[in-house]
Amino acid sequence: MVVSHFVALVLFSFLVSVVFGVLSKNTPRERVLYGAKVFGVFIGVALLLGWIMYPAP
Amino acid sequence: MANKAVQEAVSAKAQPKMSTLVRLCAAAWLVPGLGHLLLGRKWRGLILCATIVVMFLMGIAMQGEFFSTSSGSYLQTLGYFGELCVGVAMPAARFFGYAGDPLFVCADYGTAYLVAAGMLNVLAILDVYDIAMGRKP
Helix, strand or coil: CCCCHHHHHHHHHHHHHHHHHHHHCCCHHHHHHHHHHHHHHHHHHHHHHHHHHCCCC | CHHHHHHHHHHHHHCCCHHHHHHHHHHHHHCCCHHHHHCCCHHHHHHHHHHHHHHHHHHHHCCCCCCCHHHCCHHHHHHHHHHHCCCCHHHHHHHCCCCCCCCCCCHHHHHHHHHHHHHHHHHHHHHHHHHHCCCCC
16 A cells, blocks of 8 residues: 555644544543544644754755 | 551552562464453554554565674664564465565665564553553543
C-alpha cells in the first residue's frame, strides 16, 4: 500500500485519536469530542511544524 | 469491630486477586480488546480491537519492518518489544512468513504503524488493569 506522507499522518492520527478518546473519557459524547479534539491537534501541530521546517534545507 | 470486619470484607471483594489481574492483563496483551471484553466492556473492547488491529494491518500493508533482538542495537531491541506489545499478531505474522521490505517506499511509515499498534495496546492493557482495580468505571 503506497500512501503519501500526509495520508499516513491523517490515518495514524485518526486511529490514535479513537483509542485516546475511548480510553480517556466515559460517555460516548465525551469520547467523540475528545477524540475529535486530539485529532485536530495532531493535524494542526503537524502542519505547523511542517511550515516551521519549510525554510530549512 | 463488626464495622471493621465489614469494611475488610468489602475491600477484599473490591480488590481482585492477583491471578485475576494477571489473567486479564495477559488476555489484553495477547488479543487487543480481549481484556475489556472479559470485564464486560463490550463496545470499548471491540473498538480497541478494531483500531489496534487496523493499525497493525496497515503497518503490514506498508511493508513495515519487524525489529529483532539479534541486531545488537538497543533501539532495535526496544522496537522489537514495542512491536511485541501488540500481542499474538506479531509472531503470527512472522510465522506466516511476513518479513517486511525496508526498501519499500512506505516502509518507514509501516514500521511506525507497527510500533504504534503495540504502544496503543499497552495503553489498553493499563486501562484493563485500572478497570479491574476499580479505579475507572
